[in-house]
Amino acid sequence: MKFFPKRYDRSLFIVVFILMMLKMLLFRHFVFQGIQVESLLPDAAAVLALLLLLDLITFARWRGAVFGLVNAVLSLLLFASTVYFSYYGTVPTYTALHGLDQVLQVRTSVGSIILPSYYIYFLDVAVLAVIYIVKRVRGIHSDGRKRIAKPLYTAIAAVLCVAISGGFIWSANTIPNEIVKAENLGYIDYQVAAAIKASKEQAALENGNVEETGAEAVALKSSYFDQAGDMVVAGTPNYFGFAKGKNVIVIQMEAFQNFAINLSVGGQVVTPVLNQLAKESFYFPHVFQQIGQGNTSDAEFMSNTSIYPTGDIAMSTGYGDRVLPSLPRLLGEIGYDSNTFHINDVTFWDRNRMYPALGFTTYYDKPSFDNDHFNSFGASDQELYRVGLEKLQEMKKQDKSFYAQFVTTSSHHPFKVPTELQHITMPDSLEGTQLGNYLTALNYTDYELGRFIDGLKASGMWENTVLVAYGDHAGLQTTDNDPAWVSEQLGITYDGQISRLNIPLIVHVPGAEGKIVNQVGGQVDIMPTVTNLLGISLDDKAFTTFGHDLLNTSQNVIGVRYYFPTGSFFNNDIFFIPGKGFEDGTAIDIRTKKPVADFSKYRGDYDYILELMKLSDEYVRLLPKRAP
Incomplete structure (x- = not known):
């Protein structure tokens, strides 16, 4: 036949x-x-x-x-x-x-x-x-x-x-x-x-209930961890309300990895402003990116909601039609205006949908800035902060409390800073390399942040403002930067996985002494940490979060996916990456950056993070849609 x-x-x-x-x-x-x-x-x-x-x-x-x-x-x-x-x-x-x-x-x-x-x-x-x-x-x-x-x-x-x-x-x-x-x-x-x-x-969502799912998440977190431990004094969380009533500025720094903090190249300090800021602030050196398909926009989403990205779609695109429980909404309840600044068109990553979903009062996008053609996105960080400072000064004159989010872009891949705006000279071994260009871009980002802080001080806002600075995601491409070569060039131990995902988190609070907080964390932990400082009790408000307050957490497990497989996690000891499951996975010590052969005792963390992220996905999908 x-x-x-x-x-x-x-x-x-x-x-x-x-x-x-x-x-x-x-x-x-x-x-x-x-x-x-x-x-x-x-x-x-x-x-x-x-x-x-x-x-x-x-x-x-x-x-x-x-x-x-x-x-x-x-x-x-x-x-x-x-x-x-x-x-x-x-x-x-x-x-x-x-x-x-x-x-x-x-x-x-x-x-x-x-x-x-x-x-x-x-x-x-x-x-x-x-x-x-x-x-x-x-x-x-x-x-x-x-x-x-x-x-x-x-x-x-x-x-x-x-x-x-x-x-x-x-x-x-x-x-x-x-x-x-x-x-x-x-x-x-x-x-x-x-x-x-x-x-x-x-x-599965047809018979779901967002309140029940939120309660399940809270129960899972409280049953798996003793979050209070010995860190709570007299039943009150550490630093609770320490910054109550103060303004809040969040700086999300494009492609900013933590290894650049306190780094010198060719006798030149790469991030002098952030180095000093870290000394005067709560500095978290073991925080890691958790973004999904939405990249930078997912970082904005997480830092404002403490909800995991689902990984299968940019959160701004998939959930911009929802009423998202968020930091802007919480602050709006107590009289804050919430503003966000990004020099690109607001339709990029559907931010025109995400910002209303998050409850921002006002957003400032491309038409608000003079395009000095810094890179393909348009205006420079200098222009971003110039406009932002003007708007904040106007609110100060009106005696308004404000929350302001700035999303920088000047250190975006491929990290090309115009020659006349460079403030650091790379050694010959790094000149023209992606690593050299990257460090030059980070240095420019740091420089303009310093000028912005100077502007806040000159306008009398610095002492009444909590400033949060963090990286949105990795910058260096591993394919273009062999970790061994990076380590040799910079005189550090650079790992292609841990170092790449490691982002800085710095929280400056007027009146608080500088402190290095070695607790492991992620971007889902930013919002609970900030609300604690502002004296907002998320428990009292029955507000569901999937992260933790890093100033009151003695242990933590954070999930990572999309850039790494679902089931990957960081805890206080290791970074774990599953194979087909847990048993055939791999683990790396987050401090020594050496392989960990026996990771069997972390099986509970693996099961926990899979369940937590599943509940997070279910929770955000069940959130109500906004009125058109």
Whole structure:
């Protein structure tokens, strides 16, 4: 029995199948750095299922065009996903399409990481188009006046391939590690698995209740940790209300990693302003990024809500239509105006939806600033702070208490600071390197922050203001900066995982002595820490948070995902990254940066963080939508 009917052009099917499989191999080479024979089975089943289903529903006249189009689309998707992985370190799902409109905003950054070898995905597209045209000219295909009858065994083959793919998807259902799951399933089945997971999660919410979920989260946190420990004095949290009634300024510093604090290069201090600020403030040297698909906007979301990003969509895009419990809303209840400043267009990362969702009174975006063309985003940090200081002075004159958030951009990848604005000279060994450019950009960010602080002091606002400065996410690309080379150049121990995720957190409180707080934390911990200082009891308000007050926490576990697999976590001792599960994971000591062979005692932390992040996802999805 012949597998295809006589009138079927077998060569076209076979050629397209082979080409698509070669691209799957190429994707595995770029992303997973290796190819195992058994890993090709899910790819083959998925590709065959796709082509057979298309064969069943496509007229013969258009079959060549449809197959060619599918091949071209797959080429584009694999190319984009490879570039995405190079930049973010994770395999994107179809939900990343929501962020395609952001690409032009960061085209300079994205373009700098595209390797010429990635274009191999498209080599066959033109050739296949020529073959199709030749065949059309020769009249190989039927006239297409009616759909060609399909043999039963073609349909059976399609169903069989779908069933095989379904089996692979079902078997990988218990793997929380997205990278491992993607490697096991292959690109197409991984997308299907993501869609099935999203559908199940949505169905589970139909009978959900946001108050009950919040209560579950509170119970989970309180049962797993003794948060009070010996740090609470006479039943009152440390520093509770120490800054009550004061203004609050939050500086979110673009791509700012903690290793730059107290670092000197070529005899020059990289961050003199932040170094001094850290001495006079609460300085948290063991805080780590937790952002998801929304990157910088996710950091804004977390610092204001203490809710984890879901990881499958930018929070500004997916949840900008909600009423988000937040710091601006809490402060608004006691008479504060909340303002946020960002020199880019407010539609970037859908901030035009997120800021109202967070309850900000006013936002200032691109039209509010004079564009001095510092980088592809537009205005410099100098211009950001100039406008911000003017607005804050106006509120001071009106005797208004304020919360102001500043999102800097001058240290954004690829870290190009105009020569006339550079305040540090790199040694020859770093001149022109990404590391050298990065340190130059951080130095500029630090310099302009210093000028802003000087402006606050001159206007009489400094002594009545809590200033919080933190990094939104990593800056250095590991592919461009070998950790051993970075360590050698800077004279430090730089780890490609821990050092990369480690961001500074500095909280300056007038009247409080400087203190280094070595407690491990994350961006979900910023809001509870600030509210404690302001004398706002989240417990009394039944306010649900998924982080902790770092000034009153003796132990902590924070989850990390998207840039690392779900189930990854930091605690006071290690950074853990799961494999298929806990047992085959890896752990690194966060201080020595050495591998930890026996991490079995941290199994409870792994189970806890998976449950906590699950509850966080459920909680934010159940939040009510805002009125249009």
